[in-house]
Amino acid sequence: MWICPKCSRSFKNTEQIHYCGKPPATIEEYIAAQPEEAQDYLRQINAAIKASIPEAKEKISWSMPTYWKGRNLSQFAASKRHIGLYPGPEAVEAFAARLTEYKTSKGTIQLPYRKPLPLELIGEIAKWCAENH
Numbered sequence: 001m002w003i004c005p006k007c008s009r010s011f012k013n014t015e016q017i018h019y020c021g022k023p024p025a026t027i028e029e030y031i032a033a034q035p036e037e038a039q040d041y042l043r044q045i046n047a048a049i050k051a052s053i054p055e056a057k058e059k060i061s062w063s064m065p066t067y068w069k070g071r072n073l074s075q076f077a078a079s080k081r082h083i084g085l086y087p088g089p090e091a092v093e094a095f096a097a098r099l100t101e102y103k104t105s106k107g108t109i110q111l112p113y114r115k116p117l118p119l120e121l122i123g124e125i126a127k128w129c130a131e132n133h
Helices: 027-032 036-052 089-094 119-132
Strands: 057-061 064-068 074-079 082-086 103-105 108-112
Touching: 027 036, 027 057, 027 064, 036 064, 036 074, 036 119, 074 119, 089 108, 089 119
Parallel strands: none
Antiparallel strands: 057 064, 064 074, 074 082, 082 108, 103 108
């Protein structure tokens, strides 16, 4: 059990990413609250999604940046070693052939910090989510 030295909350994982205090109200607030090394990745992913589905509403849902249009279309979040992209299981399945170099699981794509971001693919996935849901 790990206890955050700032807010005294207990977590199963050591140095669990969380919010000490008030959670962010906007995607930019979320990004600004993340470790500096993750911020550029998060901004690039946010820009790729926003450009692909500009009609979607930006919000925070489940403590993650979310693009919404009647339902959650795509979400993303910083982790210790990667950015998690959450477009849903149907999208991961639809793009499986192009995601072979990334770890995926039901509805999740892990984008490691050590690899360049596939921004065009991220945009295509976001657009697919908006058109197919």
